[in-house]
Amino acid sequence: MSEVYFIAANKDVSLIDKLERLLEKVGVGNLNGVIALKMHMGERNNKTFVKPVYIKKLVDVVKQHGGDPFVTDTTTIYKEARYTGMDYYRTAFAHGFLPSYLGCPVIIADGLKDDGVQVNEQVEIAKSIYESDAMLLVSHATGHCASSFGGAIKNVAMGCVTKKTKKYQHEVTRPVRNPELCDECDRCREVCKLNAISEDHELIPEKCVSCGSCISECTSGALRSPEGMSENLQKRLAEVAHAVLRNLPYSKFLFVNFLIDITPFCDCGEYAPEYISPDIGVLASNDIVAVDLATIELIGTQVFEGDPTIQLREAHKLGLGELDYKIVRI
Numbered sequence: 001m002s003e004v005y006f007i008a009a010n011k012d013v014s015l016i017d018k019l020e021r022l023l024e025k026v027g028v029g030n031l032n033g034v035i036a037l038k039m040h041m042g043e044r045n046n047k048t049f050v051k052p053v054y055i056k057k058l059v060d061v062v063k064q065h066g067g068d069p070f071v072t073d074t075t076t077i078y079k080e081a082r083y084t085g086m087d088y089y090r091t092a093f094a095h096g097f098l099p100s101y102l103g104c105p106v107i108i109a110d111g112l113k114d115d116g117v118q119v120n121e122q123v124e125i126a127k128s129i130y131e132s133d134a135m136l137l138v139s140h141a142t143g144h145c146a147s148s149f150g151g152a153i154k155n156v157a158m159g160c161v162t163k164k165t166k167k168y169q170h171e172v173t174r175p176v177r178n179p180e181l182c183d184e185c186d187r188c189r190e191v192c193k194l195n196a197i198s199e200d201h202e203l204i205p206e207k208c209v210s211c212g213s214c215i216s217e218c219t220s221g222a223l224r225s226p227e228g229m230s231e232n233l234q235k236r237l238a239e240v241a242h243a244v245l246r247n248l249p250y251s252k253f254l255f256v257n258f259l260i261d262i263t264p265f266c267d268c269g270e271y272a273p274e275y276i277s278p279d280i281g282v283l284a285s286n287d288i289v290a291v292d293l294a295t296i297e298l299i300g301t302q303v304f305e306g307d308p309t310i311q312l313r314e315a316h317k318l319g320l321g322e323l324d325y326k327i328v329r330i
């Protein structure tokens with residue numbers, strides 16, 4: 001049975017003051033050398049990403065225990081304000097992730113465009129994450145419009161890889177079109193930033209990154225998500241998370257999930273804050289499956305769209321972690 005350590009959100013005591021003890025419980029002293037503190041610094045104008053004040057504290061604790069951390073994430077496949085390394089640096093700095101404040105470098109792990117190390121046919125790990133000595137994975141627990149839940153598994157699978165591998169996972173969410181319902185209004189073509197819809201309104205698979213923007217624009221119902229999307233995407237998340245964690249040249253990982261500002265969607269969007277749960281606290285574990293399952297069960301499975309545990313059962317089958325866990329409150 002895996003242990004998942006828990007500090008509760010409590011208005012009387014700052015979570016920040018408890019983070020050091022949390023990290024010590026999961027063995028922060030075992031992280032040596034260059035440590036990738038992998039997180040999601042938020043799409044531009046997103047308001048609910050894990051804030052720099054928490055990350056600064058985690059950086060301080062890692063450094064006190066002898067580690068040499070850098071804060072990192074990768075570029076997106078959709079064309080917004082984190083599409084290239086340059087875009088992402090501007091967004092990260094605008095959101096307060098400044099090296100001078102954090103006390104460590106901020107490095108976009110796949111470089112200025114798309115720099116990775118191929119570990120199997122589908123999976124390329126972002127170069128700076130591959131070249132680190134250990135990883136502290138900091139995940140913001142949220143719902144997700146395609147994968148039902150986003151936590152540590154998703155942070156590894158989607159967040160530690162290059163565009164090619166992000167695209168591989170998103171393939172199973174590519175919109176399908178019913179030509180009989182299409183009134184040729186052209187709105188899908190206008191909204192698609194990848195020019196992935198032809199003049200006769202067919203999707204061009206090589207160009208489409210499955211961002212879903214065209215579905216939102218299509219009022220006739222001609223475009224929709226594919227059948228089985230959530231299950232298929234969650235299975236790919238587990239497959240890629242497994243490939244990443246088993247092919248990195250190191251095996252020292254700590255998983256920290258923030259159960260605060262819990263939104264229905266991930267931090268890739270610019271949403272007005274809307275919450276599916278009150279703040280709960282922060283969890284940490286050496287077991288990626290256990291930490292995500294504990295996260296879902298503390299939030300409550302009923303608030304997620306569909307079954308959020310498919311990715312965890314799949315990851316467990318692949319040997320990534322345990323579905324049996326106990327929460328240790330500290």
Ligand code: SF4
Nearest residue numbers: 182183185186188218
């Ligand atoms: S938005 Fe929908 S209805 Fe309009 S052209 Fe595209 S597929 Fe057809």
Ligand code: SF4
Nearest residue numbers: 192208209211212214
């Ligand atoms: S075709 Fe639709 S889903 Fe694909 S990239 Fe364009 S807007 Fe996004």
